[in-house]
Amino acid sequence: MRLPGIRFILLFLVVLSVTNCNARQSRNGQPPWESGRLVVSQNGRFLQHENGRPFFWLGDTAWLLFQKLDRTEVERYLENRRLKSFNVIQAVLLQKTPKVNAYDDTPLVNDNPADPQITPGNNPKISAEYDYWDHVDFVINKAAEKHIYIAILPTWGSLVKDGRFTVQSARSYGRWLAERYRDKPNIIWINGGDTRGDQGRKIWQALGTAIHETDPKHLMSFHPFGRTQSSTWFHNEDWLDFNMFQSGHRRYDQGELNDDTAAGKGEDNWKYVLEDYAKIPPKPTIDGEPSYENIPQGLHDPNEPYWQDRDVRRYAYWSVFAGAFGHTYGNNAVMQMHKPNSGRGRYGVRNYWYEAIDDPGAGQMRYLKSLILSRPFFKRVFDPSMIAGETGSRYDYVIATRGNSFAFIYTYTGREFDVSPGKITGEKIRAYWYNPRNGKARFIKYFENKGVQHFNPPGRKEEGNDWVLVLDDAGKKFPVPGSG
Secondary structure, rough: HHHHHHHHHHHHHHHHHHHHHHHHHHHHHHHHHHHHOEEEEEOOEEEOOOHHHHHHHHEEEOOOOOHHHOHHHHHHHHHHHHHHHOOOEEEEEEOOOOOOOOOOOEOOOOOOOEOOOOOOOOOOOOOOOOHHHHHHHHHHHHHOOOOOOEEEOOOOOOHHHHOOOOHHHHHHHHHHHHHHHOOOOOOEEEEEEEOOOOOOHHHHHHHHHHHHHHHHOOOOOEEEEEOOEHHHHHOOOOOOOOEEEEEOOHHHHOOOOOOOOOOOOOOOOOHHHHHHHHHOOOOOHHEEEOOEOOOEOOOOOOOOOOOOHHHHHHHHHHHHHHOOOEEEEOOOHHHHOHHHHHHOOOOOOOEEEEHOOOOOOHHHHHHHHHHHHHOOOOOOEEOHHHEEEOOOOOHOEEEEEEEOOOOEEEOOOOEEEEEEHOOOOOOEEEEEEEOOOOEEEEEEEEEEOOOOEEOOOOOOEEEEEEEEEEEEEHHHHHOOOOOO
């Protein structure tokens, strides 16, 4: 009499398992690379998949991901980022410290980049053949399961500056890496690593060329030193598919003191975008390292104020509305994967990575991605002529981007401004306020597509009361901003 009951229970468990599996697959959808590999759009300004599907890069800097986290922690971190709609993680393979990963495995034999330590592994508790590069494989594969790209930096720039590389070892290391990972669908290469391109230029050229020649199917850029951009040195190199700049961690007054690299930009990261797009041929560009959430302003002095979520939003909207194809967010504790066994950590870090992954700015980045993808993607351009009158300066700056039939206008302080709506199509315009803090849109009004229109954002004028004015050709029947 019990046998049918046991069979029923077993059948129920099987059905439940299949149902849960299908639910996970349904929740995650198809991997993005099912739409083809990532390529540069025809106009040279954006990224897309081979089938034409747009790709909005929403990145996170997790520089020490490969070194500091074990497999359980990797799963926790990547799942958190998946749920927050991040689709790119920037991480470095070789860094000064630590020289071992969470399992005490070393990446190189005698610190020689031409001789990766691949077998035997140092930790038989995992498996007899487990080593540093097996753990890297695990991270990349786990990210792929969650439909996340890993933007790999082969080495941090300090190792090149310290003489750890030669041109020959850079070529050897680059070929070895590319051969190992060229068949992974979720790889993006980032040459450099917080460095100037004119320091060790021959080595960066050798490394970039070796990877590109061995793996021409994956895109590559260069991560430069603070307040510089890859286009200064490598814009016309065959291996550089898109530009990257690091707007840095200083505020206006700090950036203007004895800093000839900033060229007067201060915190205006949107100016880097315009400089990159002034170069020929056009190549996509992105802020690959703006000010991190919860890090001291100026980076090194914890007595300074700390950058907050409002600041990381400002950097994101300014650069993307200027024309960047996406944006990379960063957090002080996460970028260094600060843990209880890490000592004091660096840059005045005040919490641990597993707490910081839920800092407010990280959760707010998805709303920019949702907004951009809710309107036609490839025709969007920076257009300050949308603003009638002065665009303002510094924190009062109002920035406009538009397609043929829509426009987005961002104010960081919630100040009043006037708009010339005749730049987009349509007899009537539908207007919304879009809230970058929670991704919610509120309808304002319909109006004739002519004349000058005045807009006064909700709330009082102050830093962090940021809003996006969304203007649509009413005849296009676009979804509510940030949805659909």
